[in-house]
Amino acid sequence: MATHLITGAGSGIGAAVARRLHERGDDLLLLARDAGRAKELASLFPGARTLVGDLANPDRLSWALAQQSVPDRLDSLLHIAGVIDLGPIGELTPKTWHSQLNVNLVAPAELTRLLLPQLRISHGQVIFVNSGAGLSANAQWGAYAASKHGLKALADALRQEEKPHGVRVTSVYPGRTAGPMQAKVHQQEGKEYDAARWIDPESVATALLAALDLPRDAQIDDVTVRPGR
Template sequence: MTVTSPPNPTALITGASRGLGAAIARELAPTHHLLLGARSADALAPILAELPAATGWPVALTDYPAVAAAAQSIERLDVLVHNAGVADLGTVAGSSVDQWRTTIEVNLIAVAELTRILLPALRAANGHVVLINSGAGLRANAGWSSYAASKFGLRALADALRLEEPTLRVTSIFPGRIDTDMQREIVAGEGREYRPEEFLTAETVAGAVRAAVDTPRDGHPTEIILRPR
């Protein structure tokens, strides 16, 4: 008698073309079939060359009809990692309406809508939603108002989803500042010298995602907070 091994679980990672998203993809690749999201197929080319078993999922997350169309073929989803986001920083006095709208649209509304669209697939797998939040989702600092507001909202979304969907696990991860290209842009805007040793590595945060996903089913990792040492 031939015994067929069950297929690997499926994980969709948004913002997977570089930085933390790519690190999460590398971390989950040995055990999961990966759907890797980014705004364009060209952006995904390097990580797909590195992880040829993965499948590209190129779509702009704020183009909601396109997201719905791209999600139609996903019937079962074991892990959804919300990693895509923007950090357009500014003071309350110096921030425009467009800045607020874009930040909240990308960091919160698009996350809520993608989750809603994929709920049937997540329910079918008793799946796991992992939201990459931020230390700014726990405290708001000067100059970070719109970003912190979007991340406070993301925490509220996770808390509500956890209560509304009891068959799912929902984990918010709150990393401190991470050594990524985005961080380099932030530090440049702050007018400081970039010192990578001040920040978490993307691999460390990806390891926290792995730890959450690998937690046995009798445990529900609701929040993970990481700070640079």
């Protein structure tokens, strides 16, 4: 039975991935920002274990994990959590920059650093759910795109560094995907939100699981998923 640590399992793509892995009987370790959220995740995925660690405060992740029981080995680390706040560069405050950079880039880097020993033991896999904004930046998307461009750099460097240890690294770049984050984006853009226009989170989950389940004689470095309609 494979063991996966997942961030962002409470909604959207993260929930779809966690549900699929849970249904096939894999062992899940779900990261929650606080004890209340951990309780919610445990009720959503009976039998799954939870860890508490706030991605918005990456400096505290090492301390947080040290207070809890972490498996000796992990088959995958799935970075799916993310936050977004749109706005023109001329109006973005340091607080807005830091909030997105911390959750979308610094926390994944720190969590990966802390869990690499367990991933190396299993010759496991790190998957970063990035974004189309990690490949191209548009107006109003500067801070979010910067965090996701940084996430691409993190994945690319990690892939080269961990190849000798047998750890695979994959980046998934979804286009606009239905879910709470997309609803927030539309609100910030002043547009009406219609989930049917965008990618179903289950479709992104299918692409992610294809990379995760690929036989060990190959690896998928980058996957781009775009709306089909």
